[in-house]
Amino acid sequence: MKTLYKINLILIIINVILGFTIYLGLLFMIITGLCQVVMYIIYLIKWKDIAQGLRTPFIRYGTIMAITLILFSLGMYYGSDHFLIPVTMITSGLLAFYFLYLSKKQYDFSKENLETGITLN
Numbered sequence: 001m002k003t004l005y006k007i008n009l010i011l012i013i014i015n016v017i018l019g020f021t022i023y024l025g026l027l028f029m030i031i032t033g034l035c036q037v038v039m040y041i042i043y044l045i046k047w048k049d050i051a052q053g054l055r056t057p058f059i060r061y062g063t064i065m066a067i068t069l070i071l072f073s074l075g076m077y078y079g080s081d082h083f084l085i086p087v088t089m090i091t092s093g094l095l096a097f098y099f100l101y102l103s104k105k106q107y108d109f110s111k112e113n114l115e116t117g118i119t120l121n
Contacts, residue, residue: 001046001049001103001106001107001110002107002110002111004039004042004043004103004107005103005104005106005107007035007039008035008036008039008099008100008103009100009103009104011031011032011035011036011096012032012096012097012100014028014032015028015029015032015096026089029089029092029093029096032096033092033095033096036065036095036096036099037065039099039103040058040061040062040065040099043058043106044062049110050106051105051106051109054102054105054106054109057102058102061095061098061099061102064091064095065095068088068091068092068095071084071087071088072084072085072088072092075088
């Protein structure tokens with residue numbers, strides 16, 4: 001869990017830096033999003049290690065992420081650049097920070113349990 005948080009943090013920092021040049025920031029946002037989808041799947045695989053209080057926010061993130069991906073796909077397929085694409089890009093940026101928050105909370109939970117010797121098995 002520690003590694004996932006650090007990778008996510010590095011991706012967000014790079015994305016924010018590249019965001020100063022709008023074009024590169026938007027392109028790297030796609031890479032960040034793909035990496036976060038893979039990390040979310042890893043969190044789902046390790047579901048029993050997720051803090052009880054973070055399970056609902058992780059489900060909420062997954063639901064919003066799926067809806068955003070569907071809207072983005074519909075916007076690309078039907079060529080509706082005027083509304084769906086900008087809305088999904090803004091939502092994707094907000095979701096990236098929300099996922100960073102969730103991964104930080106999970107990292108803190110894992111670190112705390114490691115220090116106290118509590119295991120979830």
